[in-house]
Amino acid sequence: MPTLAEVRxxxxxxxxxxxRRPHPRDAALVHRGTHDPLVREFLQGVVPHPDTAAAERWLTDIPPMLWRTGRAAYFTLQDAETGDAVGWAELVDFDPGYERAEVTVWLLPEHRRLRTAKAALRLACRFGFERIGLRRIDAYAAADNMPSQLTGAAIGFRRAGYRPALFRGSRTHRLHDAVHATLVPEDLC
Ligand SMILES: CC(C)(COP(=O)(O)OP(=O)(O)OC[C@H]1O[C@@H](n2cnc3c(N)ncnc32)[C@H](O)[C@@H]1OP(=O)(O)O)[C@@H](O)C(=O)NCCC(=O)NCCS
Incomplete structure (x- = not known):
C-alpha cells in the first residue's frame, strides 16, 4: 500500500x-467555509481565518505539509463545468497501516440541498479506496446533523454505533453526541 506522499x-x-488538491487560490472558499455556522458547529477545531490573505497563507503551508507527512489528505471540491470551488473534503486520522481513515465533507451554503453532497462524499471515499488503498472509511456525524447522516447512508455507509458526547462544536463549544458510520469499498454506491 502506498504512503500518502506516493499516491497518484x-x-x-x-x-x-x-x-482535487487545494491550492492558495482557494482562499475565498476556505475563508467562507471556516466562518459558516454549520461548518463550525458540526466540525471540530475549525478556526475561522481572519481574512482571505490568512486563508491563502494557511493553504500554502498546511495542506501540503499534512499530505507530505501522511497526516491528512485535504481536497477542494470544484464544479466541473464552471470551475467554481464549492466545498471541501478531508481524509484524516489514518491508521499506521493506512487501511482506515475518517472522512469529512462540507459545502458552501449555496451548494447545499442540491444533491451535490452525495457526489462529493462518494469522490472523497473513492480517492481513499482507489488511490490510497484504504479498506474502511469512518464518519462521525453529530446526532442532530441529519443531512450528513443521510448523505452517508445514501452512498453505502452503515451505522456502526452511537457515541455520546463525542466532540465539541467549534462555534458554541456544545458537546455533541455523534453517530458513527462506516464504509467498505464493496458497499460504496
Ligand atoms: C453535510 C452536508 C455536506 C450535506 O450536504 P447537503 O447538500 O446539505 O445534503 P443534501 O441536501 O443532499 O441532503 C442529504 C439528505 O438530507 C436531507 N436533509 C437535508 N436537510 C435536512 C434537514 N435539515 N433535516 C432533515 N433532513 C435533511 C435531504 O432531504 C437528503 O435526504 P434524501 O437524499 O433522502 O432526500 C452539508 O449540509 C454541509 O456542508 N453541512 C455543514 C458541514 C457539515 O455538517 N459537514 C459534515 C460534518 S460530519
Whole structure:
C-alpha cells in the first residue's frame, strides 16, 4: 500500500464534480467555509481565518505539509463545468497501516440541498479506496446533523454505533453526541 506522499494525486471527476488538491487560490472558499455556522458547529477545531490573505497563507503551508507527512489528505471540491470551488473534503486520522481513515465533507451554503453532497462524499471515499488503498472509511456525524447522516447512508455507509458526547462544536463549544458510520469499498454506491 502506498504512503500518502506516493499516491497518484491528480484530480478525480464524477457527477459534475472535481476532487482535487487545494491550492492558495482557494482562499475565498476556505475563508467562507471556516466562518459558516454549520461548518463550525458540526466540525471540530475549525478556526475561522481572519481574512482571505490568512486563508491563502494557511493553504500554502498546511495542506501540503499534512499530505507530505501522511497526516491528512485535504481536497477542494470544484464544479466541473464552471470551475467554481464549492466545498471541501478531508481524509484524516489514518491508521499506521493506512487501511482506515475518517472522512469529512462540507459545502458552501449555496451548494447545499442540491444533491451535490452525495457526489462529493462518494469522490472523497473513492480517492481513499482507489488511490490510497484504504479498506474502511469512518464518519462521525453529530446526532442532530441529519443531512450528513443521510448523505452517508445514501452512498453505502452503515451505522456502526452511537457515541455520546463525542466532540465539541467549534462555534458554541456544545458537546455533541455523534453517530458513527462506516464504509467498505464493496458497499460504496
Ligand atoms: C453535510 C452536508 C455536506 C450535506 O450536504 P447537503 O447538500 O446539505 O445534503 P443534501 O441536501 O443532499 O441532503 C442529504 C439528505 O438530507 C436531507 N436533509 C437535508 N436537510 C435536512 C434537514 N435539515 N433535516 C432533515 N433532513 C435533511 C435531504 O432531504 C437528503 O435526504 P434524501 O437524499 O433522502 O432526500 C452539508 O449540509 C454541509 O456542508 N453541512 C455543514 C458541514 C457539515 O455538517 N459537514 C459534515 C460534518 S460530519
Amino acid at each position: 494525486d491528480e484530480p478525480m471527476t464524477a457527477d459534475g464534480l472535481v476532487l
